[in-house]
Amino acid sequence: MSASRPNQIDLSAEAVTAAVAAFRTDLDRLLAEIGRRLVGQTDVAGAVASALLAGGHVLIEGVPGLGKTLLVRTAAAAMDLTFSRVQFTPDLMPADVIGTNLIVDEAGGRRFEFQKGPIFAHVVLADEINRATPKTQSALLEAMQEQSVTVGKQTYALPPPFFVLATQNPIEMEGTYPLPEAQLDRFLFKLRALPPTGAELHQILDRTTGAPEEATRVVLGRERLLEMRALVRQVPVARPIQDFVVRMVEATDPARSPSADVARFVRYGSSPRGAQALILGAKIEALRAGRFAPSFADVRRVAIPALRHRVLLNFDGEAEGITADALIEKLLATLPEMP
Amino acid sequence: MRLGQVRRRLRLYAALEGGVAGAALAMLALAVGVALARGGGSAPGVEVVAVLIFLGAAAGAIVRGARRIPLARCARLADAALDGQDRLLSALFLDAADPSPFARALVADAVRRAESLMPRAAVPARRPAGLPALGIAALALAGAALFPASLRAARVLPTVPIAERRAPVPAGTLDAEREVARASAAEATRLGDERLAALAADFDRALRRLASGTLSDSAALELLRALQARAALAAWAAKRDAQAAEAAATALEASAETRAAGKALAQTGGGASDAEQASAALGASATAHPTETARALASAAASLADAPGETGEGADAKDRPRRLSRDGSSAGTAPEKTAREGGDPEARHLEQLRRDLDGAASACRDGAPGCRSRAEQGGRDLAQLGRQGAARDSLQRLQRSAEQLRARVGRGELGVGDTQAMRSFGRAAKGKSAAPNGTGDAVSASVEDAQGDRDGTGSSRPAGDDEGDDDSDRDRDDPREGTSGAETAAASAAMAAEGGGASQDEAGSGNGIGHQPGGAPLGPRPGDATAARATEAHDNVPLADGAGPGRAEVIGTAAGRGFASPGYARTFSDYAAAVEDALGATAVPEGKRYLVRRYFDLIRPRPPRLPPRSAR
Numbered sequence: 010m011s012a013s014r015p016n017q018i019d020l021s022a023e024a025v026t027a028a029v030a031a032f033r034t035d036l037d038r039l040l041a042e043i044g045r046r047l048v049g050q051t052d053v054a055g056a057v058a059s060a061l062l063a064g065g066h067v068l069i070e071g072v073p074g075l076g077k078t079l080l081v082r083t084a085a086a087a088m089d090l091t092f093s094r095v096q097f098t099p100d101l102m103p104a105d106v107i108g109t110n111l112i113v114d115e116a117g118g119r120r121f122e123f124q125k126g127p128i129f130a131h132v133v134l135a136d137e138i139n140r141a142t143p144k145t146q147s148a149l150l151e152a153m154q155e156q157s158v159t160v161g162k163q164t165y166a167l168p169p170p171f172f173v174l175a176t177q178n179p180i181e182m183e184g185t186y187p188l189p190e191a192q193l194d195r196f197l198f199k200l201r202a203l204p205p206t207g208a209e210l211h212q213i214l215d216r217t218t219g220a221p222e223e224a225t226r227v228v229l230g231r232e233r234l235l236e237m238r239a240l241v242r243q244v245p246v247a248r249p250i251q252d253f254v255v256r257m258v259e260a261t262d263p264a265r266s267p268s269a270d271v272a273r274f275v276r277y278g279s280s281p282r283g284a285q286a287l288i289l290g291a292k293i294e295a296l297r298a299g300r301f302a303p304s305f306a307d308v309r310r311v312a313i314p315a316l317r318h319r320v321l322l323n324f325d326g327e328a329e330g331i332t333a334d335a336l337i338e339k340l341l342a343t344l345p346e347m348p
Numbered sequence: 349m350r351l352g353q354v355r356r357r358l359r360l361y362a363a364l365e366g367g368v369a370g371a372a373l374a375m376l377a378l379a380v381g382v383a384l385a386r387g388g389g390s391a392p393g394v395e396v397v398a399v400l401i402f403l404g405a406a407a408g409a410i411v412r413g414a415r416r417i418p419l420a421r422c423a424r425l426a427d428a429a430l431d432g433q434d435r436l437l438s439a440l441f442l443d444a445a446d447p448s449p450f451a452r453a454l455v456a457d458a459v460r461r462a463e464s465l466m467p468r469a470a471v472p473a474r475r476p477a478g479l480p481a482l483g484i485a486a487l488a489l490a491g492a493a494l495f496p497a498s499l500r501a502a503r504v505l506p507t508v509p510i511a512e513r514r515a516p517v518p519a520g521t522l523d524a525e526r527e528v529a530r531a532s533a534a535e536a537t538r539l540g541d542e543r544l545a546a547l548a549a550d551f552d553r554a555l556r557r558l559a560s561g562t563l564s565d566s567a568a569l570e571l572l573r574a575l576q577a578r579a580a581l582a583a584w585a586a587k588r589d590a591q592a593a594e595a596a597a598t599a600l601e602a603s604a605e606t607r608a609a610g611k612a613l614a615q616t617g618g619g620a621s622d623a624e625q626a627s628a629a630l631g632a633s634a635t636a637h638p639t640e641t642a643r644a645l646a647s648a649a650a651s652l653a654d655a656p657g658e659t660g661e662g663a664d665a666k667d668r669p670r671r672l673s674r675d676g677s678s679a680g681t682a683p684e685k686t687a688r689e690g691g692d693p694e695a696r697h698l699e700q701l702r703r704d705l706d707g708a709a710s711a712c713r714d715g716a717p718g719c720r721s722r723a724e725q726g727g728r729d730l731a732q733l734g735r736q737g738a739a740r741d742s743l744q745r746l747q748r749s750a751e752q753l754r755a756r757v758g759r760g761e762l763g764v765g766d767t768q769a770m771r772s773f774g775r776a777a778k779g780k781s782a783a784p785n786g787t788g789d790a791v792s793a794s795v796e797d798a799q800g801d802r803d804g805t806g807s808s809r810p811a812g813d814d815e816g817d818d819d820s821d822r823d824r825d826d827p828r829e830g831t832s833g834a835e836t837a838a839a840s841a842a843m844a845a846e847g848g849g850a851s852q853d854e855a856g857s858g859n860g861i862g863h864q865p866g867g868a869p870l871g872p873r874p875g876d877a878t879a880a881r882a883t884e885a886h887d888n889v890p891l892a893d894g895a896g897p898g899r900a901e902v903i904g905t906a907a908g909r910g911f912a913s914p915g916y917a918r919t920f921s922d923y924a925a926a927v928e929d930a931l932g933a934t935a936v937p938e939g940k941r942y943l944v945r946r947y948f949d950l951i952r953p954r955p956p957r958l959p960p961r962s963a964r
Contacts, residue, residue, distance in 0.1 A: 247438035304434035
């Protein structure tokens, strides 16, 4: 392993094969540990793990009680990461999230001491983020982008890995402040938590109304997580796959899309961050499958969570009840993989 | 490597397809050539044909087989045969471009997997796509070579006889009309009304011909139109007779001496006994009180002179079958005109009766010996007049039935049964073609035009106006108003469809009484869409089949020029002000502000566009 670049690993071809196999094994162990505590939501858990490995953040939309907190708490515990949860409310202030300077009396006199907020954790759950004012939202989202916070003249780096999982409740819109589109773009994936099936509900009841469950086991360390992140970045992407990603992102732009529906119903298409999310997601999908490069199928698999919050509908689209998911699915069905 | 084998296999199949396509093209060309050569008296040899086909196939195979096949395509096919994960494709592109350990591992993995690839699995054997075309071309060539030229020349297209007769009408389709004809005939027998009997017999005959299919649609339309016109005229005359008889009976009842005769006449509604009773009562009165009887008879004669239709200036002059007179190709004028000119036999009959009554009055006033007999004759004539008036209901029923049947024939609903008729009605209600055949479009278009003209006059009345009206009986008696709006519109449409009768403009001159919506009672209100349209120039709106307007278009249209009502504008202004307040006072993201403002801008009521002022 070379130390030329932080968290960058140099491997031979044989070592790459072994590293990919280890990646797959570790990721499977992580997901198995999460699955041991969390019933169902396997897709959401997999996407959260992907975002963790890609270095992105996740926005989950779902009604309360679907296990979002349990998911992220379990993931943090399984990777031996610090975890904090912030319940966003309208009166939550930025200082409540990032921290504030306190005056401390010492023998030598008084001085300011920075009291870290809950954002100084590896994994932060921003519960019901759309209930806080835009000012507080911006404080969090800026920290997500910069991986640091600035209080006064002092900048504090957030501990890597830094991962934010924000939630939104789709059914209560009264008194909420929907996230601006520019802020939504900062989330790698937007996921939808679906209600459990009947069998899953039985399993939840069996687990939660009986004897206390065992504590979450640590299956990955923080260092291992950073190594896995570095491995993801080394996965090569063939030009036809990358070309498909580029054409896919271009196809969400109403000015350039070959789809009449996109031209009619979309106000803004995906930003380049969407393409980055597609590539990173596809790379992790390839590694999860034990492959060395992503395929078209990997891109297709992550297209909806990576693009659904980046395709902004116009008035016609909203009035007609069109969803970004439907438009993306249609694009996936019609866009040729190789022109 | 294996991709080379895949590419060779692809090239082989491309050449095969090209060969088939080339052979097919060569055969088609040869078929034309052979046919022309045989027409000229010569024919090419089999060897020549075979060589030409072979050359065509070879050319096709070379052209298609020589085309470049990209390795990426081969890689995709191979990947699809392996596991669909694009390993070979990625390795192909990363082999030279990326010397990283990952790329090397990828290539090694791809090579290892490609070892197990069977080119046959990547490019499975398939039948050339051009085989059906090749078969058709071979048949064409064989046909050209084997078919005798003399037969080709002698072949004449058979003429297809055009059926003039229509298909017989399904059983039960004309039951209602038959029942009307039967009832009318029975009523004619009871009243001794020859006019009603003749009409009932003609209607029944027309029904029989329609049922047997011996009457074409156009002939049926013409026959029914004539029947309808005759029935309408007869019904109008019967109504006039009834009113005249009633007036005469009232005049006789006014005098105590002739009251019995007047009551007998007022009860005259059927048999000969009533007539005899009236005659006897008038005769007895003339014998006992000649002077009073003379006065009463003179009064009855005067009432006949005042009867509607007698002079053409009565209160119901407007009720005469004006529109139906247009239907009659031979009439072309109103009955009152012909009556005044002495051309109407019914009017002459009434005038003769008035003179007879005047003569009887004079005889009785002068004490002439013929007073009693002439008074008795007057009583019989008045009773006869009443009997003729009693036939009006049957005549109207007959006229309506003929009109409705004509409309059905015009819409092409006969011969297809009630279910199809209901379906046709449903289509017409939705504004689509009323009939599946070619005439239906014209009919439905005429119906819509007639309806539109009627609605657009502003003088139409709602359908419910007839109810509770003092002269509702008269309204019902009128031959024009007795039918529903739909029926008259359909009849007009049928006439338009057959190319004769009333024009669409004339059809729109009615007052809109009927069961169809007649528009606003006082015409279009200011601010209505119709009012707005009246001030605007007509725009051509392109129509296209499709899924219909979307919700956004519906919202936009509701606020369109001239369509937004004052109530809508008031509601809009209330909400728009509240929205601006909310947007100013609440922390709403800019993206949502844009949506809200855009929405309210879209649904803003727009006033009708004013007509351009003419330059002076």
